[in-house]
Amino acid sequence: MAKFIFTTGGVSSSLGKGLACAALGALLQARGLSVRLRKLDPYLNVDPGTMNPYQHGEVFVTNDGAEADLDLGHYERFTNQDATKFDTITSGKIYSSVIAKERRGDYLGATVQVIPHITDEIKNFIRNGSDEVDVIICEVGGTVGDIEALPFFESIRQIRNELGEKNSILVHVTLLPYLAAAGELKTKPTQHSVQALQTLGLRPDILLCRSEHDIPEEARQKLGLFCNVSYENVICAQDAGNIYEIPLVYNQEGLDQAVANAFGIEQQPDLKPWQALNLRLKSPKAKVRIGIVGKYVQLKDAYKSLDQAITHAGIAEQIEIEKNWIDAEDESLLAKIQSVDGLIIPGGFGARGIDGKIQAINYARKNNIPLLGICLGMQLTVIEAARTEFGMRDASSTEFGPTNNPVVARMTEWMSGEEKEKRGVSDDLGGTMRLGSFPCTIKEETLAFNLYGKTEIQERHRHRYEVNMKYKEALEKKKYVFSGMSPDELLPEIIEYSPHPFFIACQFHPELISRPFRPHPLFTGLVRACIPLSS
Ligand code: GLN
Numbered sequence: 001m002a003k004f005i006f007t008t009g010g011v012s013s014s015l016g017k018g019l020a021c022a023a024l025g026a027l028l029q030a031r032g033l034s035v036r037l038r039k040l041d042p043y044l045n046v047d048p049g050t051m052n053p054y055q056h057g058e059v060f061v062t063n064d065g066a067e068a069d070l071d072l073g074h075y076e077r078f079t080n081q082d083a084t085k086f087d088t089i090t091s092g093k094i095y096s097s098v099i100a101k102e103r104r105g106d107y108l109g110a111t112v113q114v115i116p117h118i119t120d121e122i123k124n125f126i127r128n129g130s131d132e133v134d135v136i137i138c139e140v141g142g143t144v145g146d147i148e149a150l151p152f153f154e155s156i157r158q159i160r161n162e163l164g165e166k167n168s169i170l171v172h173v174t175l176l177p178y179l180a181a182a183g184e185l186k187t188k189p190t191q192h193s194v195q196a197l198q199t200l201g202l203r204p205d206i207l208l209c210r211s212e213h214d215i216p217e218e219a220r221q222k223l224g225l226f227c228n229v230s231y232e233n234v235i236c237a238q239d240a241g242n243i244y245e246i247p248l249v250y251n252q253e254g255l256d257q258a259v260a261n262a263f264g265i266e267q268q269p270d271l272k273p274w275q276a277l278n279l280r281l282k283s284p285k286a287k288v289r290i291g292i293v294g295k296y297v298q299l300k301d302a303y304k305s306l307d308q309a310i311t312h313a314g315i316a317e318q319i320e321i322e323k324n325w326i327d328a329e330d331e332s333l334l335a336k337i338q339s340v341d342g343l344i345i346p347g348g349f350g351a352r353g354i355d356g357k358i359q360a361i362n363y364a365r366k367n368n369i370p371l372l373g374i375c376l377g378m379q380l381t382v383i384e385a386a387r388t389e390f391g392m393r394d395a396s397s398t399e400f401g402p403t404n405n406p407v408v409a410r411m412t413e414w415m416s417g418e419e420k421e422k423r424g425v426s427d428d429l430g431g432t433m434r435l436g437s438f439p440c441t442i443k444e445e446t447l448a449f450n451l452y453g454k455t456e457i458q459e460r461h462r463h464r465y466e467v468n469m470k471y472k473e474a475l476e477k478k479k480y481v482f483s484g485m486s487p488d489e490l491l492p493e494i495i496e497y498s499p500h501p502f503f504i505a506c507q508f509h510p511e512l513i514s515r516p517f518r519p520h521p522l523f524t525g526l527v528r529a530c531i532p533l534s535s
Helices: 017-030 071-079 091-104 114-127 147-163 188-199 217-227 243-253 255-263 272-281 300-317 333-338 354-366 376-389 447-452 469-477 521-530
Strands: 003-009 035-041 088-090 135-140 168-175 206-211 234-238 286-294 319-327 342-345 371-374 406-410 413-416 419-422 434-442 456-463 465-467 480-485 492-497 503-506
Touching: 003 017, 003 147, 017 035, 017 071, 017 135, 017 168, 017 243, 017 255, 017 272, 035 071, 035 114, 071 300, 088 091, 091 114, 091 147, 114 147, 135 147, 147 168, 168 188, 168 255, 188 206, 188 217, 206 217, 206 255, 217 234, 234 243, 234 255, 243 255, 243 272, 272 300, 286 300, 286 333, 286 354, 286 521, 300 319, 300 521, 319 333, 333 354, 342 354, 342 376, 342 521, 354 371, 354 376, 371 376, 371 521, 376 406, 376 465, 376 469, 376 492, 376 503, 413 434, 434 447, 434 492, 447 480, 447 492, 447 503, 447 521, 465 492, 469 480, 469 492, 503 521
Parallel strands: 003 135, 003 168, 035 088, 035 135, 168 206, 206 234, 286 319, 286 342, 342 371, 371 503
Antiparallel strands: 406 465, 413 419, 434 456, 434 480, 480 492, 492 503
């Protein structure tokens, strides 16, 4: 039976709870333990798939096709372990499953209530697979006091009693604000959030205190005393220079030691891989500038995995990367793309910003600027080709409205393993895209083959439209190569423009499987292509 670590947040949102859990997972792995990380989100959406990126940041996709919170991306990147649909839950999903059971008559005439029906459903989710790993870390989204989160806290209270002492701990991530006028870090908001937890029957074992400053001795004493936590379990979590330093910083502050003490783990951590990674990150040999032309660029969280995948490639190649986030609707777009060494056109939805992206693709193609197009980015490379190479001024995607030349069109069916998935025009928007990991066959003697070094790959998808195969031959005549296809040869997965040194676009999201210890070949390839010849 696994040990459980529950993580709650207090005082403020955006404290980096997800990163803290991911880093703790990595630290426990470094002590030889197997871990699994889970996210419990209190909101009522069934999953974040239908949410605007400005609301929620990126939607992460697991191999098995769950649309999940971006924290699952942090978990995967730090623990190098694939998350599944059993690692992400929302109140919406819990309630819909309980209501479906009620309609089926599963509750045998009982009055269906939050306790025990909703809480049992949550507890089943939490306990699922607990005989497969040493430690399960469950992060509760949001902040203590959120009304939707109450059933989650109640479930944790119950499960902690059921598990018995020494089998679970609660880590409360909190904020110590610095008041410049008083010249000190304030502990009162944390005391209040711990009180709020205690009214729910939960007592934290560890306080992970986020702060911009070191926590003075008296503040730690005070927090321990008022929050009923032992002094050594009040951990200072100062802002780190880069996120991959967090495991080292938290280790130094004693986070994993506090967990090890609570669970009686004696093994010491081996942090050499993390130290080596940080050393590489801090010793770049050259610098390149990569422009990302997107429409959600004001909110970095909307491109979290992409941002990280570029960082991983920089670490692997020992290149410092200046990331220029360029708004596709920026009036000085051309000037901005002229000042970068390479371009990425990321995924996206809807028509807004596509003209700017097409302009950027055209510029990169005509001027031999390295370019990586992702998902919508690949669809737009084909639209750009049809417009400029075939003279089809109205070439477009049916996603943006009716067109006589639909070079990108809605997918109606595709293979998912042995099964055929079908979609109609009036299907629900939630959870109905081509989602998750699919195989792709790469053609030899192509840029894609040079980069991957193999012909069979698996990549994660999240899209509803595809490049229309009717235009394949015409594109090939213009020197576009369909270098990656679905194994049944029906869906284009990778397209490249052969006269160009590095112009490649993919229908999948390579950023979702890039890891610090396993950088993705499309990103390392792009970075290498951007390195000026002089360096
Ligand atoms: N909107 C496009 C589609 O649904 C691209 C999606 C994406 O970039 N993830 O196919």
